[in-house]
Amino acid sequence: MESEKNHGNGRRGRPNYDVAFRQRLAAAACEPGVSVSKLAREHGINANMLFKWRRKYRAQLAIEPAPLLPVTLVSDRAALEHAGRALAPISAEVQRDPGTIEVRIGKAAVKVSGSVDAQVLRTVLEAFR
Known part of the structure; x- marks a missing residue:
């Protein structure tokens, strides 16, 4: 070449x-x-x-800091109502599970499960720099 x-x-x-x-x-x-x-x-x-x-x-x-993209949070209920579908009741088990956040930058990855303190998450993400 x-x-x-x-x-x-x-x-x-x-x-x-x-x-x-x-x-x-x-x-x-x-x-x-x-x-x-x-x-x-x-x-x-x-x-x-x-x-x-x-x-x-x-x-x-x-x-170089990774470029940040705008994020809009929409609840599942709002998304389904917007789509005109009937929403089934959410079980108590699903409501207690706050979910998982996974961030990948290059070869590095951070995965956080459960409830997360914003300051702790900010500190972890700043370690990527």
Whole structure:
């Protein structure tokens, strides 16, 4: 596969690789079971350079906060009423079970079952940064 070099500056010597290309290869090098040396060979680049790109990529992921998405909570009753369906009575057992929250960021995951104190959850999620 041809590497994506930027030769537009007229400079000779070391090639300048496109940022998107570097990030794409660095992300691929982070995948489980991928040989960084083999990936570098396949793209015609030096393995040490790809290891450097991977280190920078991982460091960047560690400092960039994950984007937060807006969330709207809708009760099951409201959703079913909105759909025009009859709602069966909710059993006492279901009402006592507060549920489970699972958050995955990259390869890390946090799973919280039962009732959760908001401050404790905030502290746990901040540990992902």
